[in-house]
Amino acid sequence: MSLPAVLFDFDGTLMDSEPAIISSYYHVFEIYATPEEFTDDRKTEVLGPPLEVEMRKFFPDADVYEVMEEYRQYQEQHLRELMKPMKGAVELLKWLKEEGYPTGIVTSRLRKSLELILKVFELEQYFEVLVCQDDHQKPKPAPDGILYAMKQLGCTDSIYVGDSISDLLAGRNAGSTVIAALTKIEKEQGLIDFGPDHAVYELAEIRQILQKNHEQ
Secondary structure, three states: OOOOEEEEOOEOOOEEOHHHHHHHHHHHHHHHOOHHHOOHHHHHHOOOOOHHHHHHHHOOOOOHHHHHHHHHHHHHHOHHHHOEEOOOHHHHHHHHHHHOOOEEEEOOOOHHHHHHHHHHOOOHHHOOEEEOHHHOOOOOOOOHHHHHHHHHHOOOOEEEEEOOHHHHHHHHHOOOEEEEEOOOHHHHHHHHHHOOOEEEOOOOHHHHHHHHHHHO
């Protein structure tokens, strides 16, 4: 019996990156607008969508690539103080590797940024494929990124783990088993109401799900 690919969203699923995202946006609002314009609604809005989409919306009169570079440089300088892997993430990834599961990340984060974070936190060894915003796949909730990752891994079955409705839709559109990562209380009920195949509060629970499925 061949093992399914286990694919993950990154921000908010594998990596607790919300403080880094919020701080980086606040930094560019200080430079290109005013801090007051970075409202609570916008702080919620920026968690998930592609960076370029949000920057064009918030700073229509600025050079979007200049703003993005300022954002990235600030985030890179503060990675270790503002980011950390989600609870149980490293343990789960080690187990998946030991058991031989094909693994990958499908994210709206840019490749350069993702690869840097994986290197800083010594996580790159756990993934066989990375699909990023700049790989020219249609963004989630389109299934293209997940389907591309499956093709790269040579897998016909997959599990997709994410912390947003967009993630779950992408997984379902790809025919994946979808697992909701309930990592943020404000999003919890919406994810449960979506009706994922499984919902977990901690990533360690995914090990039990996989073990049970493998026994069936």
